[in-house]
Amino acid sequence: MEMRRHNAAFCAPCFVHYTRQQVRKAIEDFEMFRPTDRVLVAVSGGKDSLGLWDLLLDLDYQVDGLYLGLGIGEYSSESREFARAFARRRDANLVEIDLPEAYGYDIPTGAVAARRAPCSACGLSKRHLFNKAAMDGGYDVVATGHNLDDEAAVLFGNVLRWNTEYLGRQLPVLPASPGFVRKVKPLVRLDEREMAAYCVVRGIDYIVEECPMADGNRHLGYKDSLNAVEERSPGSKQAFYFEFLAKASDLFRPLAIASQEGGLSSCVRCGSPTTGEVCAFCSLVERAVSLGPTRRRAAGDGAPVPDATAPDAPVPGATAPDAIAPDAMAPGAAAVAAGP
Amino acid sequence: MEMRRHNAAFCAPCFVHYTRQQVRKAIEDFEMFRPTDRVLVAVSGGKDSLGLWDLLLDLDYQVDGLYLGLGIGEYSSESREFARAFARRRDANLVEIDLPEAYGYDIPTGAVAARRAPCSACGLSKRHLFNKAAMDGGYDVVATGHNLDDEAAVLFGNVLRWNTEYLGRQLPVLPASPGFVRKVKPLVRLDEREMAAYCVVRGIDYIVEECPMADGNRHLGYKDSLNAVEERSPGSKQAFYFEFLAKASDLFRPLAIASQEGGLSSCVRCGSPTTGEVCAFCSLVERAVSLGPTRRRAAGDGAPVPDATAPDAPVPGATAPDAIAPDAMAPGAAAVAAGP
Numbered sequence: 138m139e140m141r142r143h144n145a146a147f148c149a150p151c152f153v154h155y156t157r158q159q160v161r162k163a164i165e166d167f168e169m170f171r172p173t174d175r176v177l178v179a180v181s182g183g184k185d186s187l188g189l190w191d192l193l194l195d196l197d198y199q200v201d202g203l204y205l206g207l208g209i210g211e212y213s214s215e216s217r218e219f220a221r222a223f224a225r226r227r228d229a230n231l232v233e234i235d236l237p238e239a240y241g242y243d244i245p246t247g248a249v250a251a252r253r254a255p256c257s258a259c260g261l262s263k264r265h266l267f268n269k270a271a272m273d274g275g276y277d278v279v280a281t282g283h284n285l286d287d288e289a290a291v292l293f294g295n296v297l298r299w300n301t302e303y304l305g306r307q308l309p310v311l312p313a314s315p316g317f318v319r320k321v322k323p324l325v326r327l328d329e330r331e332m333a334a335y336c337v338v339r340g341i342d343y344i345v346e347e348c349p350m351a352d353g354n355r356h357l358g359y360k361d362s363l364n365a366v367e368e369r370s371p372g373s374k375q376a377f378y379f380e381f382l383a384k385a386s387d388l389f390r391p392l393a394i395a396s397q398e399g400g401l402s403s404c405v406r407c408g409s410p411t412t413g414e415v416c417a418f419c420s421l422v423e424r425a426v427s428l429g430p431t432r433r434r435a436a437g438d439g440a441p442v443p444d445a446t447a448p449d450a451p452v453p454g455a456t457a458p459d460a461i462a463p464d465a466m467a468p469g470a471a472a473v474a475a476g477p
Numbered sequence: 478m479e480m481r482r483h484n485a486a487f488c489a490p491c492f493v494h495y496t497r498q499q500v501r502k503a504i505e506d507f508e509m510f511r512p513t514d515r516v517l518v519a520v521s522g523g524k525d526s527l528g529l530w531d532l533l534l535d536l537d538y539q540v541d542g543l544y545l546g547l548g549i550g551e552y553s554s555e556s557r558e559f560a561r562a563f564a565r566r567r568d569a570n571l572v573e574i575d576l577p578e579a580y581g582y583d584i585p586t587g588a589v590a591a592r593r594a595p596c597s598a599c600g601l602s603k604r605h606l607f608n609k610a611a612m613d614g615g616y617d618v619v620a621t622g623h624n625l626d627d628e629a630a631v632l633f634g635n636v637l638r639w640n641t642e643y644l645g646r647q648l649p650v651l652p653a654s655p656g657f658v659r660k661v662k663p664l665v666r667l668d669e670r671e672m673a674a675y676c677v678v679r680g681i682d683y684i685v686e687e688c689p690m691a692d693g694n695r696h697l698g699y700k701d702s703l704n705a706v707e708e709r710s711p712g713s714k715q716a717f718y719f720e721f722l723a724k725a726s727d728l729f730r731p732l733a734i735a736s737q738e739g740g741l742s743s744c745v746r747c748g749s750p751t752t753g754e755v756c757a758f759c760s761l762v763e764r765a766v767s768l769g770p771t772r773r774r775a776a777g778d779g780a781p782v783p784d785a786t787a788p789d790a791p792v793p794g795a796t797a798p799d800a801i802a803p804d805a806m807a808p809g810a811a812a813v814a815a816g817p
Contacts, residue, residue, distance in 0.1 A: 296636055296717075297706065299716075299717075299721050299723075299725045301725060301728075355709070358706065358709050362702045362705055362706055363702075365698070365701065365702055366698065366699075369698050370698075377636075380638055380639035383639075384641050385639045388641075389725075
């Protein structure tokens with residue numbers, strides 16, 4: 138495995154060692170979590186999230202997986218199988234939530250209902266449900282498989298428009314705050330190619346296809362642009378992201394904080410922190426359920442119990458999906474944003 | 478002429494009107510100069526600088542051209558002819574400085590001597606000599622033909638490495654300071670394609686080739702990357718640059734100022750402000766002259782009189798080309814930097 142940005146090449150065992158070292162370094166440098174913390178890894182069935190789960194297990198952290206069924210046809214059923222197979226093989230605990238079963242909508246319907254791009258509706262749903270699952274399950278932290286390419290592409294998107302609030306929140310660790318568990322990204326020192334190689338070397342089967350709904354999204358275009366720069370000048374992506382953290386991130390932080398000073402209240406439906414009356418997630422669910430054929434079945438049927446306040450009917454005056462900044466995305470998600 | 482980023486299309490007369498309006502708006506918005514100011518346009522013979530000169534003449538500013546002969550073979554002799562032809566046609570005043578004649582070196586030699594990339598040696602020479610020519614000629618301001626593509630590419634390069642000092646100085650106007658005249662970039666609202674179209678519509682002949690020494694430089698790669706983004710999302714380049722000015726530039730300004738707080742002294746050779754004993758330009762000249770066959774001829778021979786302190790022999794202990802940030806570049810220059 139040759140790594141031009143490090144001017145190095147490793148055999149398989151050394152490469153696995155290198156990968157673990159990079160994750161260990163990220164966890165320590167950014168004080169992501171300790172061995173006593175309970176970690177919930179958001180698992181999509183792809184190389185990054187399964188690789189991350191594998192790495193954290195081998196580094197002896199207390200870590201469970203969380204799989205969210207998004208109702209995206211075969212893509213969802215296949216990716217779930219990869220997550221389940223990994224959990225079986227490693228004898229690890231996989232928490233599962235199925236969006237259609239538990240909440241009565243799927244991402245394609247939700248996107249139409251909320252008049253959002255699919256990746257936006259998906260990101261919103263994931264952020265809410267990852268956080269809720271972690272809070273409900275008593276986890277200290279949610280870990281996502283965002284790698285260096287993901288973070289650099291998100292950064293590029295935010296820089297292209299100088300989304301200063303998001304720039305102030307794009308960090309590998311988002312501390313816990315009332316109603317939110319800590320979010321961490323332990324793969325920020327590893328790129329896509331390295332994560333794919335790691336899975337190959339470790340014999341981890343993962344879903345190779347990109348999510349079909351993400352086709353043509355901006356995020357992928359930003360990756361292409363950065364890859365072209367990286368090709369001409371290896372190490373550019375890493376410098377772009379880590380120099381941002383070292384030299385610029387702090388400059389934007391006050392703007393991110395100022396943007397939240399309006400204060401958060403609790404969603405009247407689910408109790409989550411929100412800037413409006415009803416949080417963006419509950420608003421999305423409400424619209425999606427009112428639009429599509431309700432596929433929600435009785436709660437308590439293998440799927441986690443939905444919010445006690447899960448919507449049954451449209452409520453006039455509900456706050457539209459609002460300006461709450463995204464606080465976590467699964468890899469491959471499109472929304473160019475970060476931070477709670 | 479179709480402009481996707483403005484979602485507009487113009488016939489030839491309206492396009493000329495649009496172009497003038499964009500320049501007028503840039504000059505007014507950024508308070509670049511007034512009708513009473515004497516403006517010196519740095520002219521390379523390319524579309525941007527000749528187009529700018531033409532525009533400023535038509536907007537009734539007091540504007541002369543400055544052509545710097547860089548000694549880059551045929552490229553230099555051809556580009557000079559375009560500059561001279563334009564001046565004749567518009568009955569405008571062209572100041573000429575020939576680097577080999579006046580200072581005894583050319584850019585290819587200078588680059589080798591200073592162990593800099595050619596674009597770096599060239600940028601350094603231009604910045605010094607544009608400024609000196611303006612000071613000597615009693616001009617209030619130097620205007621360069623940097624267009625939106627140039628500025629966006631420089632910004633991209635600085636952002637990729639988070640060169641915070643340069644980011645704090647990348648402005649369309651650099652105010653005068655002791656030893657430096659004001660520098661302005663009136664074409665920041667127009668892109669390359671528009672400037673080429675302007676010259677075609679106005680019948681301005683210009684040198685189409687890129688400088689042969691710039692081949693493969695990073696700056697051109699950054700333009701390609703941004704063009705790919707622009708292609709997918711028209712208006713991205715303009716948003717990237719102008720949102721930077723509106724929302725982020727101020728955040729970096731203190732870092733740029735702090736970096737200069739060491740204070741500037743006067744170069745012992747030429748008197749220019751410098752952080753060392755000998756300014757970067759005099760150091761470059763000294764090395765270049767000591768290396769190459771001296772082609773300098775007696776001063777006062779059509780070419781401007783060289784600095785009284787122009788080097789005749791290497792001086793031990795001269796300060797190496799130092800950390801003075803570039804303050805202006807001709808379009809197409811490579812150095813990813815801005816600010817005085």
